Amino acid sequence: xxxxxxxxxxxxxxxxxxxxxxxxxxxxxxxxxxxxxxxxxxxxxxxxxxxxxxxxxxxxxxxxxxxxxxxxxxxxxxxxxxxxxxxxxxxxxxxxxxxxxxxxxxxxxxxxxxxxxxxxxxxxxxxxxxxxxxxxxxxxxxxxxxxxxxxxxxxxxxxxxxxxxxxxxxxxxxxxxxxxxxxxxxxxxxxxxxxxxxxxxxxxxxxxxxxxxxxxxxxxxxxxxxxxxxxxxxxxxxxxxxxxxxxxxxxxxxxxxxxxxxxxxxxxxxxxxxxxxxxxxxxxxxxxxxxxxxxxxxxxxxxxxxxxxxxxxxxxxxxxxxxxxxxxxxxxxxxxxxxxxxxxxxxxxxxxxxxxxxxxxxxxxxxxxxxxxxx
Amino acid sequence: xxxxxxxxxxxxxxxxxxxxxxxxxxxxxxxxxxxxxxxxxxxxxxxxxxxxxxxxxxxxxxxxxxxxxxxxxxxxxxxxxxxxxxxxxxxxxxxxxxxxxxxxxxxxxxxxxxxxxxxxxxxxxxxxxxxxxxxxxxxxxxxxxxxxxxxxxxxxxxxxxxxxxxxxxxxxxxxxxxxxxxxxxxxxxxxxxxxxxxxxxxxxxxxxxxxxxxxxxxxxxxxxxxxxxxxxxxxxxxxxxxxxxxxxxxxxxxxxxxxxxxxxxxxxxxxxxxxxxxxxxxxxxxxxxxxxxxxxxxxxxxxxxxxxxxxxxxxxxxxxxxxxxxxxxxxxxxxxxxxxxxxxxxxxxxxxxxxxxxxxxxxxxxxxxxxxxxx
Numbered sequence: 001x002x003x004x005x006x007x008x009x010x011x012x013x014x015x016x017x018x019x020x021x022x023x024x025x026x027x028x029x030x031x032x033x034x035x036x037x038x039x040x041x042x043x044x045x046x047x048x049x050x051x052x053x054x055x056x057x058x059x060x061x062x063x064x065x066x067x068x069x070x071x072x073x074x075x076x077x078x079x080x081x082x083x084x085x086x087x088x089x090x091x092x093x094x095x096x097x098x099x100x101x102x103x104x105x106x107x108x109x110x111x112x113x114x115x116x117x118x119x120x121x122x123x124x125x126x127x128x129x130x131x132x133x134x135x136x137x138x139x140x141x142x143x144x145x146x147x148x149x150x151x152x153x154x155x156x157x158x159x160x161x162x163x164x165x166x167x168x169x170x171x172x173x174x175x176x177x178x179x180x181x182x183x184x185x186x187x188x189x190x191x192x193x194x195x196x197x198x199x200x201x202x203x204x205x206x207x208x209x210x211x212x213x214x215x216x217x218x219x220x221x222x223x224x225x226x227x228x229x230x231x232x233x234x235x236x237x238x239x240x241x242x243x244x245x246x247x248x249x250x251x252x253x254x255x256x257x258x259x260x261x262x263x264x265x266x267x268x269x270x271x272x273x274x275x276x277x278x279x280x281x282x283x284x285x286x287x288x289x290x291x292x293x294x295x296x297x298x299x300x301x302x303x304x305x306x307x308x309x310x311x312x313x314x315x316x317x318x319x320x321x322x323x324x325x326x327x328x329x330x331x332x333x334x335x336x337x338x339x340x341x342x343x344x345x346x347x348x349x350x351x352x353x354x355x356x357x358x359x360x361x362x363x364x365x366x367x368x369x370x371x372x373x374x375x
Numbered sequence: 376x377x378x379x380x381x382x383x384x385x386x387x388x389x390x391x392x393x394x395x396x397x398x399x400x401x402x403x404x405x406x407x408x409x410x411x412x413x414x415x416x417x418x419x420x421x422x423x424x425x426x427x428x429x430x431x432x433x434x435x436x437x438x439x440x441x442x443x444x445x446x447x448x449x450x451x452x453x454x455x456x457x458x459x460x461x462x463x464x465x466x467x468x469x470x471x472x473x474x475x476x477x478x479x480x481x482x483x484x485x486x487x488x489x490x491x492x493x494x495x496x497x498x499x500x501x502x503x504x505x506x507x508x509x510x511x512x513x514x515x516x517x518x519x520x521x522x523x524x525x526x527x528x529x530x531x532x533x534x535x536x537x538x539x540x541x542x543x544x545x546x547x548x549x550x551x552x553x554x555x556x557x558x559x560x561x562x563x564x565x566x567x568x569x570x571x572x573x574x575x576x577x578x579x580x581x582x583x584x585x586x587x588x589x590x591x592x593x594x595x596x597x598x599x600x601x602x603x604x605x606x607x608x609x610x611x612x613x614x615x616x617x618x619x620x621x622x623x624x625x626x627x628x629x630x631x632x633x634x635x636x637x638x639x640x641x642x643x644x645x646x647x648x649x650x651x652x653x654x655x656x657x658x659x660x661x662x663x664x665x666x667x668x669x670x671x672x673x674x675x676x677x678x679x680x681x682x683x684x685x686x687x688x689x690x691x692x693x694x695x696x697x698x699x700x701x702x703x704x705x706x707x708x709x710x711x712x713x714x715x716x717x718x719x720x721x722x723x724x725x726x727x728x729x730x731x732x733x734x735x736x737x738x739x740x741x742x743x744x745x746x747x748x749x750x
Binding site: 037038039041042043044045046062066067071074075076081082083292293295305309310311313314316317318320321323324325327328329 | 412413414416417418419420421437441442446449450451456457458667668670680684685686688689691692693695696698699700702703704
């Protein structure tokens with residue numbers, strides 16, 4: 001993978017870039033839809049392509065447990081398995097081990113856990129995390145880390161960051177260079193000194209990109225923005241920066257303004273399945289009785305398939321009636337909303353109008369409550 | 376609606392025809408996918424169009440209860456509501472009243488029932504069935520009938536047929552002519568004399584098409600074929616004939632051979648959602664562990680999106696993992712199988728090779744168990 005920095009916004013430092021991967025180019029700043037179990041929930045690969053998606057995230061924890069990375073490898077890798085011609089980034093599996101698996105025990109060696117599916121016991125080490133992701137055939141892989149909860153005592157946070165950095169070193173040893181690209185993950189909660197230390201150590205090891213983990217885990221939004229703003233200047237300009245698991249539309253704009261290039265989040269897809277729709281007029285929940293006879297599309301300003309063909313009344317009917325098409329159309333719309341936002345962000349950086357765009361967007365967002373979950 | 380009979384197979388009497396509706400032409404023999412609640416389950420209207428669907432069936436019972444025919448009418452009718460530009464046939468609601476609703480009481484006037492959704496009480500008369508379907512804006516509407524269970528005592532069957540014929544007369548009075556087209560429904564179980572009487576009385580009243588109801592309700596398959604073969608010659612050649620709720624691929628071929636033009640059945644869509652796939656090599660159930668590492672598509676002879684992109688292993692993974700995409704891809708494949716069969720049937724009639732096609736199809740089907748639900 002290579003990364004070309006095409007333009008930097010002189011006011012904010014927002015970056016317009018381009019990654020070149022074995023599975024195509026990726027224009028940054030980029031939002032990666034979550035293809036957790038080898039499918040972006042409710043959508044087909046054709047729809048992703050039509051929406052202009054260039055990079056999806058898949059979850060190592062899920063695919064390792066089911067159907068298994070060896071099976072996927074035997075079948076020609078994850079791209080072929082899920083018929084996705086674009087690029088794939090896989091996480092290390094760590095985050096799901098901490099959030100979904102049962103009976104976790106972390107040691108220097110790695111993490112022991114029981115599958116949430118069948119209770120079977122597994123041991124994930126930094127080396128195995130790399131091995132699994134390489135077997136899957138991902139274009140970008142992530143090292144096993146420890147994601148500390150918020151809040152954590154400073155001692156715990158320090159211990160956790162040290163472990164994460166030792167695991168990062170082992171991951172680099174396990175995969176010294178070449179494809180796939182390996183990113184380093186900076187942990188440290190909201191502690192600036194720990195973030196600084198992470199950025200320094202990881203750069204000494206050397207990675208193809210740098211991720212900020214352990215954010216959007218309950219800390220105040222301003223604290224997250226501050227940590228992002230504090231950390232990105234410590235990173236090399238010529239490597240992509242990935243803010244893991246973030247976020248709302250506002251988060252994307254604000255983090256781009258602080259020098260972030262890559263994002264992933266379940267919000268657009270998960271909200272689609274619960275009927276929460278992002279719109280230029282603010283969030284709506286399509287379940288609401290007030291949409292029952294509303295012939296307007298979810299977002300009159302949107303040019304997605306959903307908004308071009310269907311009324312709120314129909315989408316509400318589908319949702320209330322439990323129809324699969326409702327989940328599809330909602331998901332497609334929300335993803336389109338996110339991808340359109342990223343396109344606007346990229347264009348604004350190119351045009352040198354990012355600050356004006358950001359100001360306008362945030363004013364509208366705050367006025368409309370766009371950043372909140374639809375009620 | 377007009378119906379043009381383009382060709383008749385000289386050996387069997389199988390018919391190649393064309394319906395012209397306010398929403399496009401429909402090549403017959405035709406299979407109508409079921410769009411029960413205003414959506415063909417798991418598929419989008421765009422996918423239906425791409426598959427060449429020209430006519431879908433929607434269920435009056437479901438749409439009357441939720442979201443309500445008046446609401447759909449206010450929103451511009453069912454075509455606009457579900458964004459379906461092709462033709463729509465609606466049933467009368469009777470069948471679901473008998474099979475799904477609670478506390479049914481049939482009288483001369485109509486049928487009293489309680490909604491399976493909320494227990495609310497409703498009264499459906501032949502006149503209201505017409506009114507609801509006209510409000511929905513269907514291209515072809517069906518009269519309220521009584522569908523007797525199998526087996527029924529001859530007295531019950533006679534009483535039921537008489538009631539159905541009186542309701543047919545009232546339906547015609549309620550909608551004397553013009554669009555939508557109104558079909559007559561012949562009931563009578565497996566009693567040939569009652570079927571004859573139905574065909575005679577309905578023709579005297581006069582309808583734009585004729586349907587055979589009360590079949591595929593538990594009677595032996597041979598009895599169904601015999602009743603179809605006995606009844607179709609009693610019907611006018613210049614009106615389409617519709618075998619309601621039928622059936623398996625074998626049923627379609629056999630009923631076409633007996634002069635039927637139209638079919639609807641939940642099999643391809645419902646089986647798709649339970650993982651049963653129709654293939655040229657016989658039925659498979661994608662849930663099965665034997666597909667876990669099978670890199671072949673469901674049907675190597677199939678050119679649908681599913682078979683062109685995905686392995687059995689992936690489809691099994693999606694099904695086991697509970698992913699919506701699995702239900703989509705299975706449904707799309709099964710519908711493609713049915714539509715391809717109908718296309719082959721139409722072509723064979725045009726080419727004068729229908730008997731050879733039928734013989735070959737039935738030999739393969741019986742050898743492969745294609746007519747059975749996949750195990």
